[in-house]
Amino acid sequence: MKNDNASAPRRTDADEIARLLPAPGRWDLPHEQHLRHKESLMQHIDNDLATENRREAGGPARRLLRPAVLLPVTALALGGVLAAGIAFTADDSKPATAQATDTVQTTGTARPAVVLLQQISTAALKGDTLPVADDQFTYTRSKGRGADLTSGKAVVGPLENREAWSSQKPGPQHKLGVVRTDGETSVVNAELGDTKGTPAGLTRPTYRWLAALPSDPDKLLTYLYAKTPEVKGQERDQAVFDRIGGLVGEVMPPETAAALYRAAAAIPGVTEAPTAHDAIGRHGMGIARDDKTFGARTEWVFDKQDLTFLGSRSYLIRDTAYGASGTLLSSNAVMEHAVVDEAGAEPTDTQRVTGRSQAS
Numbered sequence: 001m002k003n004d005n006a007s008a009p010r011r012t013d014a015d016e017i018a019r020l021l022p023a024p025g026r027w028d029l030p031h032e033q034h035l036r037h038k039e040s041l042m043q044h045i046d047n048d049l050a051t052e053n054r055r056e057a058g059g060p061a062r063r064l065l066r067p068a069v070l071l072p073v074t075a076l077a078l079g080g081v082l083a084a085g086i087a088f089t090a091d092d093s094k095p096a097t098a099q100a101t102d103t104v105q106t107t108g109t110a111r112p113a114v115v116l117l118q119q120i121s122t123a124a125l126k127g128d129t130l131p132v133a134d135d136q137f138t139y140t141r142s143k144g145r146g147a148d149l150t151s152g153k154a155v156v157g158p159l160e161n162r163e164a165w166s167s168q169k170p171g172p173q174h175k176l177g178v179v180r181t182d183g184e185t186s187v188v189n190a191e192l193g194d195t196k197g198t199p200a201g202l203t204r205p206t207y208r209w210l211a212a213l214p215s216d217p218d219k220l221l222t223y224l225y226a227k228t229p230e231v232k233g234q235e236r237d238q239a240v241f242d243r244i245g246g247l248v249g250e251v252m253p254p255e256t257a258a259a260l261y262r263a264a265a266a267i268p269g270v271t272e273a274p275t276a277h278d279a280i281g282r283h284g285m286g287i288a289r290d291d292k293t294f295g296a297r298t299e300w301v302f303d304k305q306d307l308t309f310l311g312s313r314s315y316l317i318r319d320t321a322y323g324a325s326g327t328l329l330s331s332n333a334v335m336e337h338a339v340v341d342e343a344g345a346e347p348t349d350t351q352r353v354t355g356r357s358q359a360s
Helices: 013-020 031-057 098-105 112-124 207-211 217-227 236-245 254-265
Strands: 137-148 160-167 175-181 184-189 285-291 296-302 309-316 328-340
Touching: 112 254, 112 285, 217 236, 217 254, 236 254, 236 285, 236 296
Parallel strands: none
Antiparallel strands: 137 160, 137 328, 160 175, 175 184, 285 296, 296 309, 309 328
């Protein structure tokens, strides 16, 4: 009998890596999860190469630098957006605690970004408190685009229409929801490595979990610093800022949203962004943070009238190996939120979250 394995061409390391990475342009996972998994794989490759260099040279290996993992502006947004950014200051080595929060409360001497985040927090308290059942799904319709970094250059894809249905079931889940991108629907599975399912938390922020977060900004910030996973080479203030950015676009209780914005105001390096705009060009009130290590800026955009969250944008602020200054890394525009009974179901007027600026 003929041995098919013997006649098959031998896979090279490059072939194996190519097999592991998803095909470009078609995301079986949400774009955010794809990037995080890809980054994890590339870090493993870097570590292997560094070990090999050290073995051959007989000395310390040259560290291969990559940008920090780019997190979504809506965590588990099932639509996928990037977020990166921090400005390094004299206090960057220390978590923002009571001292930083005192600055938030003293509006007379606060930085402009702090005052704006206070106003956004106050506006958030006017949002809807929704009865979200454990067997329902939160729904987000958005438009966005992101850069593929696989080639070593930022290759920006086209603007996509996205719909996402996030499961609200308590306990670890293997099926987290459904995402539809430009009419193509796929199931979102558990996070990589969660063999028993992904529980509610920072990467799966259910309405129930969000409602249970501390509403006091000090306590919430302490919690976020404690629970945000550490990423090698990423400074803690940046990591927490990114995590908050990954939550603010979710459907959540008004008290939680208000606390998140006040917590963000206590992180060093947060600034205003007067020219901020989202993926469809809606200009608004902006909050930004620069990542001077990797040369990237993230902007959150809020409606000028009611201060609701419109979307986000991240881009290079200096020339890097990934592209010239100004190169877009990601952009997103949140069009509407709702709570529905079934994954894949379009929301009715009574299910939509009110008070949100929309565009077709």
